[in-house]
Amino acid sequence: MSLPLQAQEALASFDQARGWEQRARLLMQWGDRLEPLTEAEKVEANRVHGCQSLVWLVAKQVDQVWQxxxxSDARLLRGLLALLLVRVQGLPSEALARLDLRQWFTQLGLERQLSPSRSNGLHAVLQRMAELTSGL
Incomplete structure (x- = not known):
């Protein structure tokens, strides 16, 4: 399965990063790229439970693919969310269900920085994506 263009860009930039400090800076830069949610989107119905931080997720289907x-209220987590989103944008439901999240973050060189709680939080986001895409 080929990677979306932005996911390839993410891989290239993280591949060039040396050490955790550079990766952390990159993570925050990616987080700053996230399209801001409106106050109307930051509602309880869009909250992802299972994350220590506040995380909101909004999904819509356009031409058989998901956007x-x-x-999140946590800056580092916003970066991780941005990297997750560039990997999943435009995927059909079946591909989304098969995504190996750990492998993606391993490719980015970030697996060691995923504490158990962050990893659980990202899996909660992926699980919520699966619920939203199968339930609509």
Missing amino acids: FKAS
């Missing part, structure tokens, strides 16, 4: 928006 997502997400945000």
